[in-house]
Amino acid sequence: MRAIWKGFISFGLVTIPVGIGNAQQRKEVSFRNLSRASMVPVKQKRWDPVRDEEITSLDELVKGYEVSKGRFVTIEDDELARFSAKQEKTIEILEFVDVDDIDPVYYERTYWVEPQERAERPYALLMRAMERSGRAAIGKFVLSTKEHLVLLRAMDGALAIETLYYPEDLRMGEQREIAERVEGVEVKDEELAMADQLIDALTTDFDASKYRNETRRSLLEFLEAKADGQTPVIAADVAEPAPVVDLMAALKASLAAG
Secondary structure, three states, X not given: OOOOEEEEEEEOOEEEEEEEEEOOOOOOOOOOOEOOOOOOEOOOOOEEOOOOEEOOOHHHOOEEEEEEOOEEEEEOHHHHHOOOOOOOOEEEEEEEXXXXXXXXXXXXXXXXXXXXXXXXXXXXXXXXXXXXXXXXXXXXXXXXXXXXXXXXXXXXXXXXXXXXXOHHHOOHHHHHHHHHHHHOOOOOHHHHHHHHHHHHHHOOOOOHHHOOOHHHHHHHHHHHHHHOOOOOOOOOOOOOOOOOOOHHHHHHHHHHHO
């Protein structure tokens, strides 16, 4: 694993040397903007719309925070540096929690945690103790000058770190608005019973290997065919599903199709 951070897990009086590396990488198809005439990538310019001219020097740029519509307060790099988190090399465990108590909405990004040389034994001890207890650790650490709230958990014989969003990062007002809209909606017992049957019929053990990014696969096949001088096959448009008018009829049809 290519470690992007090396330091220690602080667990009571136990210190475990570890490294962390990325556990995820989105496999998107990326494109460059080309000049249609010359077929070379175009360059993006920094443009001052008031002076109607290009900004060519970084010294002409300053960071600005919008305090109200169109009104900015500026901050210099040396001022901003005062608020960078101190580069500590410790993941400090603050407390242990039940994993099920943390809603996935708080999860941001996952990193693998590996023991550094000769740290396998304390690493295995912490990992197996967490497996047995079913608990995970809440902690803090600094990555790239930013302090992160993290969840350290056991996962299939290894440790993983999830960076967590802080409560103020979540747009919970919108969730409450949605909940209020459906709070008074009446659902019949017969409809619930059929929905339960449909859920049971579709329930299985999760296996991530069954799923593929079909949009990415189709796009790559299209691009490869064009690169080879072939006529790409374009998939037919999929019709939008009709809105549900009779909920019971839709549930019955779903069960019959299954």
